[in-house]
Amino acid sequence: MSKLSPIRFIINPTSGPRNKVDVAARINLLLDQTKYKPDIVYTTHAGHAPELAREAAEAGYEVVVAVGGDGTMNEVAKGLLHSDTALGILPRGSGNGLARHLQIPLQLDKAILALNNGVKSRIDSGSINGHPFFTTAGIGFDAYISSVFAGNKKRGLQTYVELILKEIRKYKHLPVTVTINGQSISTDCFVMAFANAAQYGNNAYIAPLADIRDGLLDVCLIRQLDFVKALNLSYCMLAKQLANADSAEYFKTTNVEIETEEPMMFHADGEFIGKAKQFEVQTLPLSLHVILPST
Ligand SMILES: Nc1ncnc2c1ncn2[C@@H]1O[C@H](COP(=O)(O)OP(=O)(O)OP(=O)(O)O)[C@@H](O)[C@H]1O
The missing domain is CATH 3.40.50.10330 (Probable inorganic polyphosphate/atp-NAD kinase; domain 1)
Incomplete structure (x- = not known):
């Protein structure tokens, strides 16, 4: 046997x-x-x-x-x-x-x-200030939503969408300095998402081109948000499309460093972690074995 x-x-x-x-x-x-x-x-x-x-x-x-x-x-x-x-x-x-x-x-x-x-395979993971993540991490509005959601007794997609619609008008972008692929960018930041997997969950694709085995993070930077951009972004996320350059910018990289003037909230896999003024985000290639359905 x-x-x-x-x-x-x-x-x-x-x-x-x-x-x-x-x-x-x-x-x-x-x-x-x-x-x-x-x-x-x-x-x-x-x-x-x-x-x-x-x-x-x-x-x-x-x-x-x-x-x-x-x-x-x-x-x-x-x-x-x-x-x-x-x-x-x-x-x-x-x-x-x-x-x-x-x-x-x-x-x-x-x-x-x-x-x-099941068949055994390996995937990348990411880390934000030493906290591992496997789908996405982020600073700014998505982290703010994770903090509000954490304190909310009601769960589920409907609660999540209601929260976003309620909070999106109140949340203000913050100035940040980002070092990515050898370039330093000073910019406003509404959300900066670091994607190992392509989606946040619920088929909301923040980084449609993310490949979980390429040793790279797909970074999505949304500098500022207004009503028109929010509509465009929501449509593109649900249609699994890249948003137009006015709404979001995308980068592929192994690591990102960010400095902010004011403490910004951050999350890993949708779990609110806290606030920081400096962030180090990196990928850990093929660091996790997983069991996948056989095709
Ligand atoms: N026994 C437990 N009692 C209370 N909290 C727990 C317990 N076990 C795990 N947790 C916490 O529950 C949190 C939420 O878990 P998880 O995301 O898996 O479920 P969920 O909130 O129902 O799912 P979703 O986030 O998709 O709505 C995690 O942060 C985890 O730390």
Whole structure:
């Protein structure tokens, strides 16, 4: 008999749709247990998942599966960075940016079945002031929204869109100095997004050309925003198109340095981190193993 591969599922019990299904029961029913030996654990608090993931990587688990949204995926992946253990994803969030980019099924049963014939691959990650990210990080308005969203009891796409529409008129761009590809630019900054994956989640493409294995970050700089530009940007993000140069500028790079006069908010994978006046953003090529559905 061939040796079973140890696989750990880390479930964030606070994420996912309100009509809770018993995820552990679905895993026990659908996972190929002639291939995998599963172990299912639950987080008890924010910041618990990296510990559970690191512990599994150190114990030689083949795969650790994040069960939750992009916040949970970020925490699990953080614990697996630079190890040989691969990240699997059962998407249970409202945005699911990484799962969508990697074409992992969004439906729970299909995502579990996809693990059975999954193939191992590697992807890049990014880091913003030492905080790892796997989909996008950013400074400015997107980080501000992540901070407001974090304090909001209601989750989901509708709440997110309502928040953006409410806050967008109030938020003001700030002056920054950006060093990118050997060039220094002094500019206003409404949003500067650093994309490892192409989308924020919900198929909102902030960087349609981003390739998660090219060793590069796709940077999208939106200097200022008015009503017309906001319309153009929203359309382009949903249509997976680059916005016109008046609205946004795009760069591919390995690293970016930013200095600001006033502290600016920043996020990693949609999780608000804090404020800073200096930022160092870089890519870590092929630093994470992942399990992808076989095609
Ligand atoms: N047991 C727990 N109790 C409270 N918070 C937790 C727990 N486990 C994880 N978290 C935190 O929950 C946060 C949100 O998780 P996640 O993004 O996966 O779910 P979500 O908010 O439902 O999804 P989305 O962001 O797509 O709406 C993460 O920042 C994580 O640190």
